Amino acid sequence: MSRPSLPYFEENTDPLSSRIATGLHKIGLAMKQQAWLQANEEGLSATQGQILAALATHGALTGSELSQRLGVTLPTISDSVRVLVEKKLVTKSPDPRHPRASLLTLTKRGAQLGARARSWPDFMAAAVADLSAEEQRAFFSGVVKMIRSLQEQGLIPVSGMCVTCVHFRPNVRAGATPHHCAFVDAPLASDQLRLDCPEHELAGEAQRAELWLQLMRPT
Ligand code: SF4
Structure with missing residues (x-):
């Protein structure tokens, strides 16, 4: 016996591209929430965690380089870096490549937190492994x-x-x-x-x- 067709879903289903965009939005929300929760556990903001993770991955960087890599505005980076310096997680030193810029380097404690922050997206890797x-x-x-x-x-x-x-x-x-x-x-x-x-x-x-x-x- 042939199965009945399902005209309802033919008429009431968004295009695949829209549903992929909706799915990505949901995944993005999960990533944001996880980053926020895990940053909070370490007493950091999500941006501060991203900065520590970027410095742990790429070594010393300037504020502009961080802004470029993370897609975050320079004033937001500067605010977060100020807090990280106050918390003794990051130090500033003159950048030999650009005399007017500062190079940001992780302290020992900053390197430990940076290494942990790098693993924050790991929960997503488990889902991808499926x-x-x-x-x-x-x-x-x-x-x-x-x-x-x-x-x-x-x-x-x-x-x-x-x-x-x-x-x-x-x-x-x-x-x-x-x-x-x-x-x-x-x-x-x-x-x-x-x-x-x-x-x-x-x-x-x-x-x-x-x-x-x-x-x-x-x-
Ligand atoms: S980004 Fe450039 S340098 Fe790096 S692996 Fe790809 S081609 Fe090579």
């Missing part, structure tokens, strides 16, 4: 495309991704590792693309557009 290998690859590809789109619209900072890096050589060979990183002179698979590479060097607008075209072009 996806099959194929689902993870498709999801990662979608995430890379979405982040790049948001970056090119100026909605989040352009930093750290292979697809916007001067060293990236997309689709230069056939096979499992079609891409190449000229910085370390090594082949890269599509699911090995970096999202937060410390060696990333931002390509110019025209080169970024060309890199994306080459990446999307089948080999």
